[in-house]
Amino acid sequence: MRIVMFGYQTWGHRTLRALLDSGHEVVLAVTHPKSEHAYEKIWSDSVADLAEENGVPVLLRNRPDDDELLQRLKEVEPDLIVANNWRTWLPPEIFDLPPHGTLNIHDSLLPTYAGFSPLIWALINGEKEVGVTAHRMDAELDMGDVLLQRAVPVGPSDTATDLFHRTVDLIGPLVTDSLDLIASGRAVWTPQDRSKSSFFHKRSLVDSRIDWTWTAEELERFVRAQSDPYPNAFTYHRGERLRIVSAAVSEGRYGGTPGRIFIREGDGVVIVAGRDARSGKLPGLVVRRVRTENGTELAATDYFRTMGGYLTDRP
Missing domain, CATH: 3.10.25.10 (Formyl transferase, C-terminal domain)
Structure with a gap:
């Protein structure tokens, strides 16, 4: 498959690494410029640097709402877009553009903890497990049908840093397994139970x-x-x-x-x-x-x- 990647920070970096190792063709990477926001200066492995090191063209955008970006996406003809930690809403003319749509990787066990900083909020709330979800992007943020999930337990002394390292290691295998299911036609998409949804704001x-x-x-x-x-x-x-x-x-x-x-x-x-x-x-x-x-x-x-x-x- 021809794949376009949207992502940022270490989550996006791990996702792009998995895509590059998957045997599929990564034809474009779209990422955000560096930020001085307190929560965006940490876990800041560069998607742009990794893409350039591997000969993948890069576009820097704060928001995906310009004609140049849309035209570029049409020109590269992706079969699938994969997104992880893209910080703004993607419009339907982008997420519905490829034949297989857009696969979003989110660091919570959806439908709970949609939105921002899910690991921090989950630990504050005493959750017994956290994880990562691969789901189809639609018009509602983090609400699309689920393809795969992977979970890890939360121990009594775990910090958010511990949970970050444990969950970020799930991204590569989750992306690889998801691509295999989509490419082979074996993907089964499960609607989220909206009665259990929770959405969290960006932390300051x-x-x-x-x-x-x-x-x-x-x-x-x-x-x-x-x-x-x-x-x-x-x-x-x-x-x-x-x-x-x-x-x-x-x-x-x-x-x-x-x-x-x-x-x-x-x-x-x-x-x-x-x-x-x-x-x-x-x-x-x-x-x-x-x-x-x-x-x-x-x-x-x-x-x-x-x-x-x-x-x-x-x-």
């Missing part, structure tokens, strides 16, 4: 801000979901932003006001947490390591020299 730095009315269990996952190199979960202490690098759920139960810097426990410092913390029936969040605005990382027991005071969601 404000989404990493800690709300101390969340339970300690929720906040512990929140910290793991924003592991390096992602922007870390943060709070404010004495007017300065403080990043929480490592945390755990306390063994003891602590009562009072959410956000209170309370007491040492083990190798960390307990912060009172939970909307019902006043009951004294909830564990707190044991903060183990923090990072200051100037990038200095410290054990929480070294940073919080005295107990008392509050961590807040505003300076």
Whole structure:
């Protein structure tokens, strides 16, 4: 098959690598220019560089809405478009152009976690597994019929970084298996159950801000979901932003006001947490390591020299 690839960052890079190794002909790669967005500067393996190294023509676009791009797509006559981490909607004159349509690779187990940053949101929400879906693109973002899915379990100490590495390794085999099914005429497309759909927005730095009315269990996952190199979960202490690098759920139960810097426990410092913390029936969040605005990382027991005071969601 003649294939055009739309994609960006490491997800797109892994997809293009699989296409190049598949024996099919990659006739064009379309990717985004480099971005300064915090979440787009990480996992930033270049689709453009990989394509050029392998003699594949490259087009750079922020949006796929110009006549030149459409004309170029018609000229190369693809049998299939494969997309992964293309950051804007593709119009029907593009996704329906090839005879086999467009195969989109999305890093969640659709129909849940359509949209952006699914691994982070899934870990925040305590999902037991995450994965990757190959589906047919249609007019609704990440809602087309599913061809294949692959899943991996989420462990009790996994970070978003761990899950990224585990799921990105699924892309190559998923793409290869999908191409084999499509090329052989054995593809079976299964409609998504729309009653189970969920769609998540693109993350920004404000989404990493800690709300101390969340339970300690929720906040512990929140910290793991924003592991390096992602922007870390943060709070404010004495007017300065403080990043929480490592945390755990306390063994003891602590009562009072959410956000209170309370007491040492083990190798960390307990912060009172939970909307019902006043009951004294909830564990707190044991903060183990923090990072200051100037990038200095410290054990929480070294940073919080005295107990008392509050961590807040505003300076």
